[in-house]
Amino acid sequence: MTRLGMQHAGAILVSAAAWVSTAAYAVKDLDGGPAVNQLNLHPAVTKIAAEQQWLHWFMMAICLVIFVAVFGVMFYSILKHRKSVGHKSANFHESTAVEIAWTIVPFIIVIAMALPATKVLVAQKDTTAADLTIKATGIQWKWGYDYIKGEGEGIGFVSTLDNTHREMSNNGGPKAGEAPDNYLLKVDNPLVVPVNKKIRIITTASDVIHAFAVPAFGIKQDAIPGFVRDTWFRAEKPGDYYGQCQELCGKEHAYMPIHVKVVSAADYTAWVAVKAKEAAAKADDPSKVWTLGDLKARGEKVYNANCASCHLPSGKGAGPIKPLDASPIVLDADHGKQIEIVLNGKGGPGGMPSWKALSDTDIAAVISYSKNNWSNQTGQIVQPAEVQAARK
Numbered sequence: 001m002t003r004l005g006m007q008h009a010g011a012i013l014v015s016a017a018a019w020v021s022t023a024a025y026a027v028k029d030l031d032g033g034p035a036v037n038q039l040n041l042h043p044a045v046t047k048i049a050a051e052q053q054w055l056h057w058f059m060m061a062i063c064l065v066i067f068v069a070v071f072g073v074m075f076y077s078i079l080k081h082r083k084s085v086g087h088k089s090a091n092f093h094e095s096t097a098v099e100i101a102w103t104i105v106p107f108i109i110v111i112a113m114a115l116p117a118t119k120v121l122v123a124q125k126d127t128t129a130a131d132l133t134i135k136a137t138g139i140q141w142k143w144g145y146d147y148i149k150g151e152g153e154g155i156g157f158v159s160t161l162d163n164t165h166r167e168m169s170n171n172g173g174p175k176a177g178e179a180p181d182n183y184l185l186k187v188d189n190p191l192v193v194p195v196n197k198k199i200r201i202i203t204t205a206s207d208v209i210h211a212f213a214v215p216a217f218g219i220k221q222d223a224i225p226g227f228v229r230d231t232w233f234r235a236e237k238p239g240d241y242y243g244q245c246q247e248l249c250g251k252e253h254a255y256m257p258i259h260v261k262v263v264s265a266a267d268y269t270a271w272v273a274v275k276a277k278e279a280a281a282k283a284d285d286p287s288k289v290w291t292l293g294d295l296k297a298r299g300e301k302v303y304n305a306n307c308a309s310c311h312l313p314s315g316k317g318a319g320p321i322k323p324l325d326a327s328p329i330v331l332d333a334d335h336g337k338q339i340e341i342v343l344n345g346k347g348g349p350g351g352m353p354s355w356k357a358l359s360d361t362d363i364a365a366v367i368s369y370s371k372n373n374w375s376n377q378t379g380q381i382v383q384p385a386e387v388q389a390a391r392k
Contacts, residue, residue: 030181032216033242042215045237045262049218051120059113066109124218127232130200132193138203138210138223138245139353141252141309145191146357148202152272155279156357158306161255162186166309169255185242188305190259193235194268200232206345206353208250214243214260222247235262251319255309284361286384292372295381299369302362306355315374325374335382338367339390360384360391 029035032045044050081087132150136143139158146156165186168174174183193199203212203223213220217233235241243258263271304313307324311317315325324330329337342363345354355363364384371380 027179027183028181030185030242032240033182033185044216044218045235045239045241046217046233047236048120048124048233049216051123052218055116055120058116062109062113124231127200127230129198130232131197133200133202134191134193135202135204136191136212136223138205138207138212138249138256140207140250141245141256143191143212143256143258144206144357145189149200151194151269152275155272155275157189157275158357159187159189159191159259160306160309161257162188163304163308166255182242184254185244185257185259187257187259190240190261192261192263192268192271194265195235195238195262197265198232198234200230202228202230204228207347207351209247210245210249210256211247212243212258213246214241214258216241217243217260220246235260238262238264252309282359282362284359284384286360286388288361289383290361290364290368290381292368292379292381295365295368296372298362299365299367300373302358302366303369306358307366310352315370315376324370325376327376330370330376331378333378333380335367335380335386336390338370339363339382339387342367343387343390356391360387363387 027036034042041053041056042049044053130150132152133148135146135148137146142158142160144156144158147153161184165180165184169184174180180186201212201219201221203210203221204227205223205225207225209225210223211220212223212231214233217235219231219233221229221231223229239262241260241262243260245253245256245258247253249256303311310321311324315323317323329341332338341352342355344356346352358366361384364382364387367382367387368380370376371378371382
């Protein structure tokens with residue numbers, strides 16, 4: 001077999017293996033998310049997304065007409081006026097009529113395309129008169145949400161890839177027949193918003209450039225450190241809608257999903273009430289003195305929810321992520337060094353985002369857990385009052 005033939009055979013085998021692999025997983029379309037073998041845009045659930053889709057097909061139709069007209073004339077001329085059937089090329093210098101035509105016609109076409117496109121673009125950027133304003137902060141590699149205006153004001157949480165999906169990926173992906181339809185799109189805390197309300201999303205980032213995007217809403221907005229940008233949507237149908245960070249942001253870019261849960265006004269009010277109770281329960285008295293056992297038990301939950309995806313459950317870290325097990329900073333009797341990093345983050349390779357959004361008690365608990373887990377049996381206790389003092 002020739003080398004070219006071997007390459008073709010190899011390509012066929014790879015394609016066949018990919019098809020068999022996909023068939024073995026047997027995943028189904030995900031409502032509000034990607035579909036199997038999807039070719040078209042996501043079904044729109046906002047007017048902006050619907051207008052974008054109309055604009056897409058409108059532009060495609062114009063481009064198709066131009067393509068057929070230009071190449072039709074070209075191939076007709078090649079076929080009917082070729083030299084082999086006796087035609088001779090014409091000799092002419094210029095044609096004023098033709099020059100006017102090829103100036104005016106493209107101008108009209110461009111205007112016809114620009115007017116509806118400008119209308120949609122202006123509507124996309126009109127974030128005024130929002131019913132609810134939410135700040136979405138991109139963090140390597142998760143999203144932080146803060147409800148800053150409207151019903152639910154004051155609510156804040158971090159949304160991270162579900163740990164079971166992360167473990168599937170770490171183990172080489174789901175086994176045949178076990179792939180969930182929302183693989184690598186499930187999060188622990190979805191963004192919840194009411195239906196038929198204008199939601200303004202303010203985007204920023206704590207480390208590198210991210211991008212907040214939900215195709216079903218027709219939105220994509222970069223999240224840039226040190227800057228704020230905004231976008232908006234008004235979902236017209238309750239349901240679960242999915243997106244992902246759409247800016248290459250590091251080695252775990254693929255593990256940064258977005259899950260927006262659109263609910264009725266009554267369900268949203270009920271959700272806000274639950275979140276308010278949770279916030280009140282988390283607002284522990286920072287002057288309370290905790291035992292090591294209680295801090296470790298709470299710290300383990302905080303670690304698994306926020307830290308294990310990077311530092312791993314074993315505390316060994318991965319790649320540029322520094323290990324916590326046997327870390328000199330973790331073992332150091334000067335608690336302030338570790339508190340400083342957890343509160344304010346650390347830049348550079350293997351850096352860490354700020355975790356100021358966590359309560360004083362949660363930070364004290366997770367630090368105490370790291371100082372007394374794995375091989376780090378220091379016996380040291382970090383109390384919430386130390387964290388509270390470090391914030392000032």
